[in-house]
Amino acid sequence: MRCNRYPFTAQKDTYCKVACRRRWHIGYLTSFFPVFVPCGRVKLVIMKKISIFANLIISDVQPVPGCRHKKYMTLMHKAGFVNIVGNPNVGKSTLMNQLVGERISIATFKAQTTRHRIMGIVNTDDMQIVFSDTPGVLKPNYKLQESMLAFSESALKDADVLLYVTDVVENPEKNMDFLEKVRKMTIPVLLLINKIDESDQKTLGDLVEKWHTLLPGAEILPISAKNKFGVDMLLRRIKELLPDSPPFFDKDQLTDKPARFFVSEIIREKILLYYDKEIPYSVEVSVESFKEDDRHIHICAVIYVERDSQKGIIIGHQGVAIKRVSTEARKALERFFGKPIFLETFVKVDKDWRSSKRELDNFGYNPE
Numbered sequence: 270m271r272c273n274r275y276p277f278t279a280q281k282d283t284y285c286k287v288a289c290r291r292r293w294h295i296g297y298l299t300s301f302f303p304v305f306v307p308c309g310r311v312k313l314v315i316m317k318k319i320s321i322f323a324n325l326i327i328s329d330v331q332p333v334p335g336c337r338h339k340k341y342m343t344l345m346h347k348a349g350f351v352n353i354v355g356n357p358n359v360g361k362s363t364l365m366n367q368l369v370g371e372r373i374s375i376a377t378f379k380a381q382t383t384r385h386r387i388m389g390i391v392n393t394d395d396m397q398i399v400f401s402d403t404p405g406v407l408k409p410n411y412k413l414q415e416s417m418l419a420f421s422e423s424a425l426k427d428a429d430v431l432l433y434v435t436d437v438v439e440n441p442e443k444n445m446d447f448l449e450k451v452r453k454m455t456i457p458v459l460l461l462i463n464k465i466d467e468s469d470q471k472t473l474g475d476l477v478e479k480w481h482t483l484l485p486g487a488e489i490l491p492i493s494a495k496n497k498f499g500v501d502m503l504l505r506r507i508k509e510l511l512p513d514s515p516p517f518f519d520k521d522q523l524t525d526k527p528a529r530f531f532v533s534e535i536i537r538e539k540i541l542l543y544y545d546k547e548i549p550y551s552v553e554v555s556v557e558s559f560k561e562d563d564r565h566i567h568i569c570a571v572i573y574v575e576r577d578s579q580k581g582i583i584i585g586h587q588g589v590a591i592k593r594v595s596t597e598a599r600k601a602l603e604r605f606f607g608k609p610i611f612l613e614t615f616v617k618v619d620k621d622w623r624s625s626k627r628e629l630d631n632f633g634y635n636p637e
Contacts, residue, residue, distance in 0.1 A: 347511040348397040349429030354421055356443055357381055357405025359436045360463040364494040365402040373524055374402045375538040386420040388525040390518055397516040406447045413623040419636035430510045431458045437468035441479050457510045460487040463494050529556040536570055536598045551575045553632050565609040573619040583616050
């Protein structure tokens, strides 16, 4: 059956349709390959194989002299998956947003803000970069964190270029098991030392030497994602490393996630900002309805917590706390969608949802 979560087809591509060979217009070498596979990494691998096959066909095509479509055949197209991994709170989501040029991933000062693997797609006429933001690498204490770690590890399996993000304050030898997997990779690895604006030259130099020892095959680039320092240089290097390939997604597609996903993430971001301690990490947001017309969007969202005491904290005295979260979320959603938003929020208890595989599957925490 067709994947409902990613309702698109793998397209190979307009460069084919103008191809000429032996004075015959081939027309569409290929048009659309419907992808009837489950969500997740398996589909991406299949799409890669389709694109590689398409490129083999394109490379064997010669344009007819004088053909008005000749310019399409003289341009090779690059495309690939550039996956961002690293420990929590090192600036992966901030970097992702800077590279894509849109606010795809929520970013806060708290660790474990990102829970899912989120794709952001950058398109030009001759290139498509599929960036992938992932949860921070950690040692899991419950099933939700196990799923988050699985999202991070899946990013090692389908990457064409890997961005390993660290910063100037974390211990380089943290999570050595994951680092060892990165060391064994045969694809290009760019090690990004983020937040260099918070360090001095000597400390940075020592870090570079340390990382050269830990990941000798990686290229090391110091950056400051927040201040956009080094981001343009990084983007140029990524373009150089991309393989020749037709695009994996439609050229007007920005992300792999539906609108409901961004609604739940924006509401959860406000909860992360306005609540302390364990509360933000015990919360999941589910969008029950999303109705859009020409003038506005009506959204109904449910905030799930694990215990009754947490429900009381989320709501606050006389509903003041939940009203503040809803107001700030509505404003952010209006900026995101460019339309007036009518937002209803409710709070419900789903006991121990973070440790229930069934509930995690329902909330979309399934890396497979």
